[in-house]
Structure formats: structure tokens, C-alpha cells
Amino acid sequence: MSGALVAEGLHYRYSRRGPDVLRGLDWAVAPATRTVLLGPEKSGKSTLLRLLAHVDRPRSGRVYLTEGGDARRIVGWLPQKPPWLSGLTVRDQVAYVGWLKGLSKSDAAARATDCLGHVGLADAAGQLTQGLKPWQRSRLALAEGLVHDARFLILDEPTAELEPPDRAKFWNVVRRLSRDLAVVVSTSDTREAAVEGIDRVAVLSGGAFRFAGARDAFLQLAPAAAPIPRNRKLDATERAAWAAYWSLLGEEAR
Numbered sequence: 001m002s003g004a005l006v007a008e009g010l011h012y013r014y015s016r017r018g019p020d021v022l023r024g025l026d027w028a029v030a031p032a033t034r035t036v037l038l039g040p041e042k043s044g045k046s047t048l049l050r051l052l053a054h055v056d057r058p059r060s061g062r063v064y065l066t067e068g069g070d071a072r073r074i075v076g077w078l079p080q081k082p083p084w085l086s087g088l089t090v091r092d093q094v095a096y097v098g099w100l101k102g103l104s105k106s107d108a109a110a111r112a113t114d115c116l117g118h119v120g121l122a123d124a125a126g127q128l129t130q131g132l133k134p135w136q137r138s139r140l141a142l143a144e145g146l147v148h149d150a151r152f153l154i155l156d157e158p159t160a161e162l163e164p165p166d167r168a169k170f171w172n173v174v175r176r177l178s179r180d181l182a183v184v185v186s187t188s189d190t191r192e193a194a195v196e197g198i199d200r201v202a203v204l205s206g207g208a209f210r211f212a213g214a215r216d217a218f219l220q221l222a223p224a225a226a227p228i229p230r231n232r233k234l235d236a237t238e239r240a241a242w243a244a245y246w247s248l249l250g251e252e253a254r
């Protein structure tokens with residue numbers, strides 16, 4: 001099993017007369033790589049990830065596995081706001097997703113227990129999903145992505161609601177996942193490109209990639225910028241990092 005997940009010539013718009021959100025994108029996600037997909041808000045990250053995960057279809061172009069087969073069976077997908085089924089426990093929710101992905105009931109239940117252990121949520125297995133904290137929800141989403149043995153895990157802004165310490169812990173969990181798994185994470189926080197263990201970075205803006213390549217090459221062009229702090233002027237290093245990032249996006253420094 002060594003094929004890539006490939007996007008070829010992807011065009012997308014939400015309505016016939018609407019603006020192009022993606023303008024002919026080509027991309028390949030290699031197996032067993034960790035990729036951060038960066039881009040400003042509304043740049044089309046979620047749209048691209050939905051197409052990669054086969055939950056939506058491009059207007060033109062295609063998404064396929066180089067080794068052939070049904071991508072839906074080996075791609076795990078976590079939307080930014082996963083739907084929660086009320087009244088289910090954490091374990092039942094993960095098992096339900098496994099069953100939807102084609103596992104038998106008993107396999108889904110066993111896998112659910114394993115996956116909750118992998119993501120550090122074993123203690124919450126019997127809790128109802130409604131009462132979970134943001135960090136627990138992000139782990140539950142990970143477990144749902146893993147329950148059917150995905151080889152590509154596509155996560156849409158899983159860290160957006162997390163405080164910095166919980167973000168760091170989330171990334172620790174991702175780093176500990178099987179090295180055979182390819183993980184793609186979207187975020188608008190450029191600092192996440194600098195997280196240890198990331199191999200690749202892609203920067204999406206205006207419906208096209210402004211950069212797609214090795215993380216080290218990205219960090220040379222735009223050293224991961226700090227967030228723009230409120231009530232404080234940027235220091236010279238932060239200003240330079242942001243200027244480099246905006247220039248990658250093809251925009252003037254703000």
C-alpha cells in the first residue's frame with residue numbers, strides 16, 4: 001500500500017454564477033506524510049479538503065488514489081464542526097462512525113475502544129458527547145477519523161478552538177499516530193507549520209497554491225509568523241515573518 005491521494009485540475013464554485021473558489025488545483029498527498037494546509041480565512045481550505053475526502057465533487061478535475069480503489073474507504077475526514085448525535089456516549093459515537101464506514105458492529109465497538117485509547121480519551125468513553133470540552137471534542141474527532149483504519153486523515157481546522165497548551169497536546173497525539181498514516185491539517189495559524197514532525201506545507205490563496213513543498217523550504221521563505229497580538233506592536237522578527245508570509249500570498253505586508 002504505497003499510493004498517493006492525487007487532485008488533478010480541481011475547479012470548484014458553489015453555484016453556477018458564483019465565483020471560482022478553486023481554480024485548477026493540482027496536488028498530491030504522499031502516503032505517510034504530515035502536511036499543514038495554510039491559507040487566510042475564506043481562501044478555500046475547507047472546500048479543497050471536502051473534495052479530497054470525496055464528500056463533495058469538483059465542477060471539473062478529479063481526485064483519485066494512484067493505486068486505485070475507493071478513496072472513501074481509506075480516507076478519514078473530520079469537518080471543522082463535526083455533527084454530534086445527541087444521547088450517544090463517546091464510545092458509541094466512534095463505533096457508529098466505524099459501522100457507517102463498513103465495519104461490523106462488533107469490530108466497530110472493539111476498534112472504537114482501541115482508538116479512544118490511542119487519542120487519550122479512554123477515560124471519557126462512557127460520557128455523553130454533549131458535555132465534552134473543546135480538547136476532548138478534538139480528540140473524539142481524531143478517533144472517528146481513525147476508527148476504520150484510514151491511511152489518509154484529513155482534518156479541517158481541528159485546533160481552531162483550542163488554547164495553546166491543548167494545541168500542543170493535540171499535535172503530540174497526531175505525532176504518535178501510526179507513521180504509515182498520511183495526515184493533512186488545515187489551519188490559518190502559520191505557527192502550526194513550524195510544529196515538529198510536519199513534513200510538507202501548502203499555502204492556498206485566491207483559489208491557487210502560492211507554495212507547496214517541504215516544510216523547511218517554507219520556513220526559509222516565511223519563518224512561521226507569531227499571531228498578531230492584540231494591544232501590542234509586533235517586534236522586528238514578527239514583522240519580518242508576517243511580511244514574508246503576506247508576500248508569499250502575493251499581497252502587500254499589512
Ligand SMILES: Nc1ncnc2c1ncn2[C@@H]1O[C@H](COP(=O)(O)OP(=O)(O)OP(=O)(O)O)[C@@H](O)[C@H]1O
Binds near residue numbers: 014041
Ligand atoms: N456552502 C457555501 N455556499 C456558498 N459559498 C460558500 C459555501 N461554503 C464556502 N463558501 C465560500 O467559498 C469560499 C471559500 O470558503 P472555505 O470555507 O472553503 O474557505 P476556508 O479557507 O476554509 O475559510 P475559513 O478559514 O474561514 O474556514 C468563501 O468565499 C466562502 O464564503
